[in-house]
Amino acid sequence: MVHSETTSGILNDLEEIAAVTQEKDLLFIVDAMSSFGGIPIHVAELGIDFLISSSNKCIQGVPGFSFVFANKAELEKRKNISRSLSLDLYDQYRVMENENGKWRFTSPTHTVLAFQQALKELELEGGIETRYSRYLANNHVLRQKMTEMGFQPFIQEYQGPFITSFLYPKDWRFDFNHFYQHLKQNGFVIYPGKISDHDCFRIGNIGEIYPEDILELTAIIKDYKENIND
Numbered sequence: 001m002v003h004s005e006t007t008s009g010i011l012n013d014l015e016e017i018a019a020v021t022q023e024k025d026l027l028f029i030v031d032a033m034s035s036f037g038g039i040p041i042h043v044a045e046l047g048i049d050f051l052i053s054s055s056n057k058c059i060q061g062v063p064g065f066s067f068v069f070a071n072k073a074e075l076e077k078r079k080n081i082s083r084s085l086s087l088d089l090y091d092q093y094r095v096m097e098n099e100n101g102k103w104r105f106t107s108p109t110h111t112v113l114a115f116q117q118a119l120k121e122l123e124l125e126g127g128i129e130t131r132y133s134r135y136l137a138n139n140h141v142l143r144q145k146m147t148e149m150g151f152q153p154f155i156q157e158y159q160g161p162f163i164t165s166f167l168y169p170k171d172w173r174f175d176f177n178h179f180y181q182h183l184k185q186n187g188f189v190i191y192p193g194k195i196s197d198h199d200c201f202r203i204g205n206i207g208e209i210y211p212e213d214i215l216e217l218t219a220i221i222k223d224y225k226e227n228i229n230d
Contacts, residue, residue, distance in 0.1 A: 004035035004160050009153075009202070011035070011160030018046040027074065033057060033066070034162060037122060038206060039132045049074045055111055058131070058162070058206055061118035064111025135161040138205035138214050145218035146203075149225055154200045162206050168199040172229050176201055179224065186220045 004011050014030065021028040029050045032041060036051065038058030043051055049071040055061040068089060075090055082088035086105075095104050125131055139161040143153060146166055154165035168174050180192055180201075191202040205214060 001029070002031045003041075004032070004039075004162055006034050006163055006202075007165070008155055009160055009162070009164045010155055010158045011039075011162075012158065014041065014046055014048075018048070022047050035160070037128060037131065038135050038162060039160075040128055043069055055115045055118075058135075059115065059118050060121065060207055061115040062111055064108040064114075132161065134210065135206060137211050138209055139164060141211045141214045142203060142205055142218070145214070146221070149218070149222055154198065163202055163204040165200045165202045168201070172225065174228075178228075182224050183217070183220060188217050188220065 001012060001014075001017055003014060018028065020026070027050075028046070028048050030041075030048050030052070032051050032053045034057050035041070036053035036058060037060070041048075041051065048069070051069040052066060053059070054063065054066045056063040070089070070093070075093060078090045080090075082090065092104055095102055122128070122131060125134075139159075143159070143164055146164075147153070150169050150171060151166040152169075153159065154167055168176065180190065183190060191204070203217075
Protein backbone atom coordinates (compact mmCIF):
# COMPACT_ATOMS: atom_id res chain seq x y z
CA MET A 1 0.00 0.00 0.00
CA VAL A 2 0.99 3.62 -0.51
CA HIS A 3 1.24 5.49 2.77
CA SER A 4 1.32 9.10 1.54
CA GLU A 5 -0.46 9.60 -1.80
CA THR A 6 1.10 12.66 -3.40
CA THR A 7 -1.51 13.13 -6.12
CA SER A 8 -4.20 14.08 -3.63
CA GLY A 9 -2.35 14.53 -0.34
CA ILE A 10 -4.12 11.60 1.34
CA LEU A 11 -2.31 9.89 4.22
CA ASN A 12 -3.58 6.34 4.46
CA ASP A 13 -4.04 4.77 7.89
CA LEU A 14 -1.33 2.15 8.42
CA GLU A 15 -2.88 0.89 11.66
CA GLU A 16 -6.19 0.03 9.98
CA ILE A 17 -4.46 -1.90 7.21
CA ALA A 18 -2.07 -3.57 9.65
CA ALA A 19 -5.01 -4.93 11.64
CA VAL A 20 -6.28 -6.66 8.49
CA THR A 21 -2.90 -7.99 7.35
CA GLN A 22 -2.16 -9.41 10.80
CA GLU A 23 -5.61 -10.99 11.09
CA LYS A 24 -5.33 -12.59 7.63
CA ASP A 25 -1.59 -13.33 7.91
CA LEU A 26 -0.83 -11.35 4.76
CA LEU A 27 2.48 -9.96 3.55
CA PHE A 28 2.51 -6.23 4.35
CA ILE A 29 4.48 -4.01 1.96
CA VAL A 30 4.43 -0.24 2.50
CA ASP A 31 5.44 2.39 -0.04
CA ALA A 32 6.69 5.14 2.29
CA MET A 33 8.55 7.11 -0.38
CA SER A 34 6.78 10.32 0.55
CA SER A 35 6.37 9.82 4.30
CA PHE A 36 9.36 8.08 5.90
CA GLY A 37 11.35 10.50 8.01
CA GLY A 38 8.44 12.92 8.26
CA ILE A 39 6.05 10.97 10.45
CA PRO A 40 6.55 8.23 13.05
CA ILE A 41 6.10 4.73 11.59
CA HIS A 42 6.26 1.81 14.02
CA VAL A 43 7.45 -0.83 11.57
CA ALA A 44 7.78 -3.82 13.91
CA GLU A 45 4.66 -3.03 15.93
CA LEU A 46 2.55 -2.79 12.76
CA GLY A 47 4.01 -5.99 11.35
CA ILE A 48 5.32 -4.30 8.21
CA ASP A 49 7.34 -6.84 6.21
CA PHE A 50 8.86 -4.45 3.70
CA LEU A 51 8.97 -0.65 3.97
CA ILE A 52 10.36 1.17 0.95
CA SER A 53 11.55 4.76 0.92
CA SER A 54 13.96 7.17 -0.71
CA SER A 55 17.01 9.28 0.06
CA ASN A 56 15.12 12.50 -0.59
CA LYS A 57 11.53 13.55 0.28
CA CYS A 58 11.05 13.77 4.06
CA ILE A 59 14.64 12.73 4.76
CA GLN A 60 15.51 16.00 3.00
CA GLY A 61 18.47 14.53 1.13
CA VAL A 62 18.82 14.41 -2.65
CA PRO A 63 17.31 11.85 -5.05
CA GLY A 64 19.50 8.96 -6.10
CA PHE A 65 18.71 5.71 -4.33
CA SER A 66 15.97 3.92 -2.47
CA PHE A 67 16.21 1.66 0.56
CA VAL A 68 14.13 -1.07 2.16
CA PHE A 69 13.50 -2.11 5.75
CA ALA A 70 12.88 -5.83 5.42
CA ASN A 71 11.67 -8.71 7.53
CA LYS A 72 14.72 -10.95 7.15
CA ALA A 73 12.70 -14.16 7.20
CA GLU A 74 10.55 -12.88 4.33
CA LEU A 75 13.58 -11.54 2.49
CA GLU A 76 15.28 -14.94 2.63
CA LYS A 77 12.28 -16.41 0.82
CA ARG A 78 13.05 -14.14 -2.15
CA LYS A 79 16.42 -15.74 -2.89
CA ASN A 80 16.94 -16.53 -6.60
CA ILE A 81 13.43 -15.56 -7.67
CA SER A 82 13.91 -11.94 -8.74
CA ARG A 83 12.67 -11.20 -12.24
CA SER A 84 15.09 -8.27 -12.50
CA LEU A 85 18.87 -8.13 -12.18
CA SER A 86 18.99 -4.51 -11.05
CA LEU A 87 16.06 -4.88 -8.64
CA ASP A 88 17.22 -8.10 -7.00
CA LEU A 89 16.76 -7.01 -3.40
CA TYR A 90 18.01 -10.26 -1.88
CA ASP A 91 21.23 -10.22 -3.89
CA GLN A 92 21.91 -6.60 -2.92
CA TYR A 93 21.31 -7.51 0.71
CA ARG A 94 23.78 -10.42 0.58
CA VAL A 95 26.48 -8.33 -1.12
CA MET A 96 26.15 -5.57 1.47
CA GLU A 97 26.23 -8.09 4.32
CA ASN A 98 29.22 -10.03 2.98
CA GLU A 99 31.32 -7.22 1.51
CA ASN A 100 31.20 -4.45 4.14
CA GLY A 101 28.29 -2.50 2.72
CA LYS A 102 29.39 -2.65 -0.90
CA TRP A 103 26.94 -1.88 -3.70
CA ARG A 104 26.68 -4.46 -6.48
CA PHE A 105 27.22 -1.85 -9.15
CA THR A 106 28.52 1.73 -9.22
CA SER A 107 27.84 3.41 -5.88
CA PRO A 108 25.98 6.76 -5.91
CA THR A 109 28.61 8.22 -3.57
CA HIS A 110 27.45 11.84 -3.72
CA THR A 111 23.88 10.80 -2.89
CA VAL A 112 25.03 8.62 0.00
CA LEU A 113 27.07 11.49 1.47
CA ALA A 114 24.09 13.82 1.11
CA PHE A 115 21.93 11.17 2.79
CA GLN A 116 24.38 10.92 5.68
CA GLN A 117 24.29 14.70 6.13
CA ALA A 118 20.50 14.72 5.93
CA LEU A 119 20.31 12.13 8.72
CA LYS A 120 22.59 14.28 10.88
CA GLU A 121 20.33 17.27 10.27
CA LEU A 122 17.26 15.20 11.11
CA GLU A 123 18.86 14.24 14.42
CA LEU A 124 19.84 17.86 15.13
CA GLU A 125 16.27 18.96 14.49
CA GLY A 126 15.11 16.62 17.24
CA GLY A 127 14.24 13.50 15.29
CA ILE A 128 11.19 12.39 13.38
CA GLU A 129 8.66 13.54 15.99
CA THR A 130 9.99 17.11 15.86
CA ARG A 131 10.08 17.17 12.07
CA TYR A 132 6.55 15.77 11.97
CA SER A 133 5.40 18.61 14.25
CA ARG A 134 7.00 21.18 11.92
CA TYR A 135 5.34 19.65 8.87
CA LEU A 136 2.00 19.64 10.69
CA ALA A 137 2.43 23.33 11.54
CA ASN A 138 3.37 24.14 7.94
CA ASN A 139 0.35 22.31 6.59
CA HIS A 140 -2.03 23.86 9.11
CA VAL A 141 -0.94 27.38 8.20
CA LEU A 142 -1.11 26.59 4.48
CA ARG A 143 -4.61 25.14 4.59
CA GLN A 144 -5.90 27.87 6.87
CA LYS A 145 -4.58 30.76 4.79
CA MET A 146 -5.56 29.22 1.46
CA THR A 147 -9.07 28.49 2.71
CA GLU A 148 -9.41 32.09 3.89
CA MET A 149 -8.66 33.17 0.30
CA GLY A 150 -11.30 30.86 -1.13
CA PHE A 151 -9.13 27.92 -2.21
CA GLN A 152 -10.95 24.73 -1.32
CA PRO A 153 -8.82 21.69 -0.41
CA PHE A 154 -9.42 18.76 -2.75
CA ILE A 155 -9.86 16.37 0.18
CA GLN A 156 -11.36 16.98 3.61
CA GLU A 157 -10.51 13.69 5.31
CA TYR A 158 -7.23 11.81 5.68
CA GLN A 159 -5.21 14.89 4.76
CA GLY A 160 -1.51 14.26 5.22
CA PRO A 161 0.95 16.89 6.49
CA PHE A 162 3.21 16.83 3.43
CA ILE A 163 1.29 18.11 0.41
CA THR A 164 -2.16 19.59 -0.21
CA SER A 165 -4.23 19.70 -3.39
CA PHE A 166 -6.47 22.73 -3.92
CA LEU A 167 -9.31 23.07 -6.40
CA TYR A 168 -9.23 25.94 -8.86
CA PRO A 169 -11.32 28.81 -7.49
CA LYS A 170 -14.61 29.43 -9.30
CA ASP A 171 -15.44 32.90 -8.06
CA TRP A 172 -12.60 34.84 -9.71
CA ARG A 173 -10.48 34.77 -12.85
CA PHE A 174 -7.89 32.05 -12.39
CA ASP A 175 -5.32 30.96 -14.92
CA PHE A 176 -2.97 28.39 -13.42
CA ASN A 177 -0.04 29.02 -15.78
CA HIS A 178 -0.15 32.74 -15.02
CA PHE A 179 -0.50 31.98 -11.30
CA TYR A 180 2.44 29.55 -11.42
CA GLN A 181 4.72 32.01 -13.22
CA HIS A 182 3.83 34.78 -10.78
CA LEU A 183 4.81 32.63 -7.81
CA LYS A 184 8.02 31.54 -9.54
CA GLN A 185 9.00 35.14 -10.25
CA ASN A 186 8.54 35.84 -6.55
CA GLY A 187 10.74 32.99 -5.38
CA PHE A 188 8.29 30.13 -4.90
CA VAL A 189 7.92 27.07 -7.13
CA ILE A 190 4.92 24.75 -6.77
CA TYR A 191 3.95 21.62 -8.68
CA PRO A 192 3.46 22.75 -12.31
CA GLY A 193 -0.04 21.77 -13.23
CA LYS A 194 -2.73 19.26 -12.43
CA ILE A 195 -2.24 15.51 -12.70
CA SER A 196 -5.83 14.31 -12.57
CA ASP A 197 -9.14 15.03 -14.27
CA HIS A 198 -9.94 17.54 -11.55
CA ASP A 199 -8.98 21.18 -11.90
CA CYS A 200 -6.60 21.36 -8.98
CA PHE A 201 -3.00 22.15 -8.11
CA ARG A 202 -0.69 21.01 -5.33
CA ILE A 203 1.52 22.76 -2.81
CA GLY A 204 4.10 20.79 -0.83
CA ASN A 205 5.38 21.90 2.55
CA ILE A 206 8.24 19.50 3.29
CA GLY A 207 11.95 20.21 3.12
CA GLU A 208 13.69 23.09 4.87
CA ILE A 209 10.42 25.01 5.07
CA TYR A 210 8.91 26.68 8.13
CA PRO A 211 5.57 28.36 8.93
CA GLU A 212 7.05 31.78 8.18
CA ASP A 213 7.85 30.58 4.65
CA ILE A 214 4.25 29.47 4.23
CA LEU A 215 3.06 32.86 5.45
CA GLU A 216 5.29 34.58 2.89
CA LEU A 217 3.93 32.35 0.11
CA THR A 218 0.29 32.91 1.05
CA ALA A 219 0.87 36.67 1.30
CA ILE A 220 2.09 36.62 -2.32
CA ILE A 221 -0.96 34.56 -3.34
CA LYS A 222 -3.28 37.00 -1.56
CA ASP A 223 -1.67 39.96 -3.31
CA TYR A 224 -1.96 38.14 -6.64
CA LYS A 225 -5.64 37.46 -6.12
CA GLU A 226 -6.39 41.06 -5.19
CA ASN A 227 -4.51 42.47 -8.18
CA ILE A 228 -5.84 39.99 -10.76
CA ASN A 229 -9.40 40.91 -9.85
CA ASP A 230 -8.94 44.69 -9.97
